[in-house]
Amino acid sequence: MRLTVLTLAAVLWSGAALAAPAPAAPSLPPKDVSPVTVFPATAAPKIVKSFPAAGQALQAGVTVMSVTFDQPMLKTGFDFGPGPGGETPHCLKTPRLLDDNKTFVLLCTTDPHKSYALTINAKPEGGFANVAEHRAEPTTLAFSTTDADGPRTVAAALKVSGLRPLDMPIQESPDRRGEKTDH
Secondary structure: OHHHHHHHHHHHHHHHHHOOOOOOOOOOOOOOOOOOOOOOOOOOOOEEEEEOOOOOEEEEEEEEEEEEEOOOEOOOOOOEEEOOOOEOOEEOOOOEEOOOOOEEEEEEEEOOOOEEEEEEOOOOOOOOEEOOOOEOOOEEEEEEEEEEEOOOOHHHHHHHOOOOHHHOOOOOOOOOOOOOOOO
16 A cells, blocks of 8 residues: 555656646846956957047147057057158157056147057057957057147146046156165
8 A cells, every 4th residue: 555655646746747847937137247348368459439539630739649448458568659641749658558447548749730640559569458468459540630729738638638637648656755866
């Protein structure tokens, strides 16, 4: 008798398992779990925004040039130089990576009624690279200036370029006052 009850229970249990599945729970909407964007290992960084924009005509004077990449970048590498079809603006030697880790700014001056062109990552090695050390795609940024008088201060140039005062294109150096020197 005991075997029959166990057999009957097993048959009933297996029959329930073969019955139609229970209705699925409603799916939940997707949620952002992190502000991190993952790029394929071979994705080269691309410039998604620049100031001046390619082909833009702007007033001559103090200019805070900027390039924004689509990925976080290393702050130690950069490569910009003269481009075909234009002069090279007068710029500081080193651009600064802003706190968004994607935008580099560079302090320059421009003259009235000129055509300018800069290459970015034209050299075969080094240059702008993402945090995975993949080089940005080479490109040329060309723009021109008008005869109009433009910004004459860095503060005015930051405003024209749409940057904040915090986005100063000059790296701060440590305060070395009071240190002994060997000269």
